[in-house]
Amino acid sequence: MKLPAARGELSAAVIETLGGGGLALPGEVPEDTDPYGEDLHLALYLCYELHYRGIDGVDDGWEWDPDLLRLRGGLERRFLDALRRDVPVHDDVASALEELLVEPVHGTGVSHYLREEGEKWHLREYVALRSLYHLKEADPHAWAIPRLTGRAKAGLVAVEYDEFGSGRAERVHAKLFADLMTDLGLDPAYGRYLEPATAELLATVNLMSLLGLRRSLRGALVGHFAAVEITSSPGSRRLAQAMERAGAGPAAVHFYAEHVEADAVHEQIVRREVIGGLLAEEPELEPDVVFGLDATGWLEDRLGERLLAAWRAGDSALRVPL
Ligand SMILES: [Fe+2]
Ligand SMILES: [Fe+2]
Numbered sequence: 132m133k134l135p136a137a138r139g140e141l142s143a144a145v146i147e148t149l150g151g152g153g154l155a156l157p158g159e160v161p162e163d164t165d166p167y168g169e170d171l172h173l174a175l176y177l178c179y180e181l182h183y184r185g186i187d188g189v190d191d192g193w194e195w196d197p198d199l200l201r202l203r204g205g206l207e208r209r210f211l212d213a214l215r216r217d218v219p220v221h222d223d224v225a226s227a228l229e230e231l232l233v234e235p236v237h238g239t240g241v242s243h244y245l246r247e248e249g250e251k252w253h254l255r256e257y258v259a260l261r262s263l264y265h266l267k268e269a270d271p272h273a274w275a276i277p278r279l280t281g282r283a284k285a286g287l288v289a290v291e292y293d294e295f296g297s298g299r300a301e302r303v304h305a306k307l308f309a310d311l312m313t314d315l316g317l318d319p320a321y322g323r324y325l326e327p328a329t330a331e332l333l334a335t336v337n338l339m340s341l342l343g344l345r346r347s348l349r350g351a352l353v354g355h356f357a358a359v360e361i362t363s364s365p366g367s368r369r370l371a372q373a374m375e376r377a378g379a380g381p382a383a384v385h386f387y388a389e390h391v392e393a394d395a396v397h398e399q400i401v402r403r404e405v406i407g408g409l410l411a412e413e414p415e416l417e418p419d420v421v422f423g424l425d426a427t428g429w430l431e432d433r434l435g436e437r438l439l440a441a442w443r444a445g446d447s448a449l450r451v452p453l
Contacts, residue, residue, distance in 0.1 A: 132322025139170025149189045160205040166213035172333035178203040179340040218429045227424045241435045242366045245373035259324040265308035269294035271343035278349045286404025290397045307386045314380030327449035331434040350416030354423020357401045363394035
């Protein structure tokens, strides 16, 4: 991944520092920083990327630099405080899950739109955005493994084993997604579409990195994991249909078709074993699991609104059109 252009003072400081311009980090995050804004989310995204695959030309040692970590902590607090304030949460896990499991008859989400009226350029924009997660699909959840025990650990690893291709490199879901990108004439290089991605998309990926990297938020990470797996199967069915209808290639259809079946199984394991197992051992984590479930849905809804508003107006939903 290459260093992108800055979107404000915080991201400029991180980019300059990582790019070798000398330590230029602010001691604190300014009071008036938008917790959902482009600047904060790009800065945070770059801090996190050091824990995944690193950034071209950036010294790997920055991953554990105390000054950068201090700034990252400030950015995270700003984002997390805003989520705790703004996300309406369910009373308990059962009611949060119940709502996720009910499929609306007349859905109005992004996958519905793409299935009904998506053209190839909509699909290309959608896939370019989602590549920021899917090219590292399941990676942030793997950080939970050493923090779980018993049924929760066994269940999570069973699902992750599928996500990572069950021992076959060509079936790793991130690889299936790269093939899908090629089908749609997109560049499958890791991090290639960071520049066009808006803050609404970056926030969804930053949430999982934040939860993944903090043991204290393992309950919320499990909630996030559950939200992803439970909503994936019906959404993937619609996206497979959208790909087929728009004449995308076989790999594009295959990625989503694969997720229809796999995630129907994953949903069961996540509910019974991962959430059930975790809460049997650590019942006090239930509010965190609920927060993870609800915050994930809330950020996804914001992203969906942004995409649909742009597309309905006939506009690109990206910062820089493809
Ligand atoms: Fe997957
Ligand atoms: Fe899955």
